[in-house]
Amino acid sequence: MNDLATPNAYGVLTEPATLTIQRLLPGPIERIWAYLTDGELRRQWLAAGRMEMKVGAPVEFIWRNDELTDPPGERPAGFSVEHRMQSRITECDPPRRLSFTWEGSGDVTFELERQDDEVLLTVTHRRLPDRATQLGVAAGWHVHLDLLVARATGEEPEPFWDGWNHLRQVYERRLPE
Numbered sequence: 001m002n003d004l005a006t007p008n009a010y011g012v013l014t015e016p017a018t019l020t021i022q023r024l025l026p027g028p029i030e031r032i033w034a035y036l037t038d039g040e041l042r043r044q045w046l047a048a049g050r051m052e053m054k055v056g057a058p059v060e061f062i063w064r065n066d067e068l069t070d071p072p073g074e075r076p077a078g079f080s081v082e083h084r085m086q087s088r089i090t091e092c093d094p095p096r097r098l099s100f101t102w103e104g105s106g107d108v109t110f111e112l113e114r115q116d117d118e119v120l121l122t123v124t125h126r127r128l129p130d131r132a133t134q135l136g137v138a139a140g141w142h143v144h145l146d147l148l149v150a151r152a153t154g155e156e157p158e159p160f161w162d163g164w165n166h167l168r169q170v171y172e173r174r175l176p177e
Helices: 031-036 131-153 158-175
Strands: 012-015 018-024 058-063 081-095 097-101 107-115 120-127
Touching: 018 131, 031 107, 031 120, 031 131, 120 131, 131 158
Parallel strands: none
Antiparallel strands: 012 018, 018 120, 058 081, 081 097, 097 107, 107 120
């Protein structure tokens, strides 16, 4: 197993403006694909929004991070109760690969790979424009993926914002300037 896929593994900059983070999840692969693509399942760990599975299809992601955990923790200054982002699917190969644009910072790819009865999820976020974005995105993906692990395994997640605030500080030290 790749070191990036250990539980709670940190994201790394695999290129100067590309963050890669992995998680090993309980299968089957179709179940994890549903967590990525079904708006109701996705809203439990990332963001709501209907997704049509075809290249070129628009997607609206709707974040309500205060609703992800109870309690949500303390939301940092500058974040609102709801955030919406318009996106577009750029690649779709069910149940293995999904790519889409990410407003203001490039694009994201989800890759799923069967590993016995588990599934390796690799998230690659490309073209992160600056260090502040890298730090926020790294902390964001990390805490959202921790939520996905909790949802997929039936465990109780930590308060979302407390995790994000802590991880933002950790990534400040971990990611190169």
